[in-house]
Amino acid sequence: DADVTQTPRNRITKTGKRIMLECSQTKGHDRMYWYRQDPGLGLRLIYYSFDVKDINKGEISDGYSVSRQAQAKFSLSLESAIPNQTALYFCATSGYSGANVLTFGAGSRLTVL
Amino acid sequence: GQSLEQPSEVTAVEGAIVQINCTYQTSGFYGLSWYQQHDGGAPTFLSYNALDGLEETGRFSSFLSRSDSYGYLLLQELQMKDSASYFCAVRNAGNMLTFGGGTRLMVKP
Numbered sequence: 001d002a003d004v005t006q007t008p009r010n011r012i013t014k015t016g017k018r019i020m021l022e023c024s025q026t027k028g029h030d031r032m033y034w035y036r037q038d039p040g041l042g043l044r045l046i047y048y049s050f051d052v053k054d055i056n057k058g059e060i061s062d063g064y065s066v067s068r069q070a071q072a073k074f075s076l077s078l079e080s081a082i083p084n085q086t087a088l089y090f091c092a093t094s095g096y097s098g099a100n101v102l103t104f105g106a107g108s109r110l111t112v113l
Numbered sequence: 114g115q116s117l118e119q120p121s122e123v124t125a126v127e128g129a130i131v132q133i134n135c136t137y138q139t140s141g142f143y144g145l146s147w148y149q150q151h152d153g154g155a156p157t158f159l160s161y162n163a164l165d166g167l168e169e170t171g172r173f174s175s176f177l178s179r180s181d182s183y184g185y186l187l188l189q190e191l192q193m194k195d196s197a198s199y200f201c202a203v204r205n206a207g208n209m210l211t212f213g214g215g216t217r218l219m220v221k222p
Contacts, residue, residue: 031208040121042200042212043156050208058209090155099208100146100163104155 003027006091006105014113019078021108023091029103030096032074034058034066037088037107046089049074081112115139117213119201124219125191133186133216135201143204145177145184150215151197159186159199188218196220 004025013019023032030051035043045058047066055066063085065077078085088109092102117137125131135145144163148156162168162177162184174187188195198215205211 033210035212040214042117042214043202045209045211048209056207059211100144100161100202100204100210101158102148102156102210104157106155 002106004091004093004103004105006089006108008108009106010109012111012113013081015082017081017112019081019110021076021089021091021110023074023076023105025072025091025093025103025105027093027095027103028071029093030071031094031099032068033092033094033102034064034074034076035090035092036060037090043090046076078110081110083112086110086112115203115205115211117201117203117211119199119213119216121214122217122219124221126221127191127193129191130187130189131191131218133188133199133201133218135184135186135213137182137184137201137203137213139182139203139205139211141206142179142182143206143208145175146202146204146210147173147175147186148200148202148212149197150200156200191220193220193222 033048034046049068091105119135146161147159150156160175167176172189177184200215202210202212
């Protein structure tokens with residue numbers, strides 16, 4: 001089984017719909033992240049969490065929200081999806097001592113029509 | 114704020130050496146990392162430099178000059194499987210990683 005599992009892997013939805021992307025990990029890491037990838041723009045940080053009671057905005061948090069349900073689970077929600085949120089979304093984890101070493105999930109490709 | 118600059122695309126032939134440069138501007142610097150991403154795959158960690166100098170891991174090496182806000186990834190004895198996108202990333206005081214836009218490396222026979 002993968003260390004970092006994302007569901008769904010692919011999702012097509014319509015403008016205005018609520019979408020949740022889920023992430024679970026078996027690494028035992030405290031730190032979890034949600035990144036968005038668009039062609040030519042690299043990976044941009046949406047939200048991050050350093051433990052269950054800690055939630056922080058990244059550089060592009062508008063239009064997104066997150067929930068850290070447990071140490072191993074971190075979900076990303078789009079309350080009302082819009083077409084420019086069409087992108088590849090990655091969840092990642094890191095340990096306290098290895099903050100430069102992120103382990104990524106396989107990604108969730110979201111298309112908003 | 115933070116910004117990273119790297120070339121968008123590099124082409125090289127199998128067996129050659131290629132260098133991918135990265136310049137950065139950041140408020141607070143706690144290391145430069147490199148990640149590899151094959152088409153359709155997830156980014157995977159390659160290397161990390163916290164101090165100036167060269168770090169070598171097999172065919173891959175990474176260099177950092179903090180005074181120049183500059184680093185590079187050096188790939189030797191290129192193989193077809195090295196065709197991928199390569200991202201540099203900097204860690205700031207908030208322990209967040211900010212990524213560059215990525216360099217697409219194409220290795221030709």
